[in-house]
């Protein structure tokens with residue numbers, strides 16, 4: 368059975384990338400692809416290693432039916448480039464940090480999450496990044512969820528053909 372492994376990457380691994388992980392797990396379960404699409408998340412920074420997702424991220428996610436409580440922060444490592452097929456960054460700074468630690472020949476694994484939002488979704492056409500909600504208000508966490516929902520649906524659609532060929 369073919370599988371594909373994806374790791375969502377942000378700065379702290381307590382807001383955006385755990386949200387992407389939780390949304391992706393839910394959608395992948397719904398699509399009955401949990402055995403084929405393997406999902407994780409990590410941060411480029413080390414401040415929140417071992418910490419649960421930010422309370423605001425958890426609360427916003429719970430209201431939409433996603434479960435983040437069991438996730439714990441971890442820092443991305445060079446070995447993750449061997450473990451994962453795709454390292455999916457939330458913003459350009461995360462991409463830059465990943466490129467700095469990327470082993471030779473693995474750069475194509477680094478992508479931006481919003482690349483996968485359907486071009487037809489006018490809400491996000493031209494939006495490159497998932498903005499860091501950490502220092503802002505509750506609406507930032509809602510926008511992160513909106514972006515993760517759109518992009519993770521597109522990501523599953525993009526991965527599906529390679530799982531069944």
Ligand code: 4NP
Nearest residue numbers: 377378379380381382383501
């Ligand atoms: P995240 O948000 O990268 O989406 O997890 C942040 C969380 C914590 C910090 C920055 C961003 N921080 O500076 O501690």
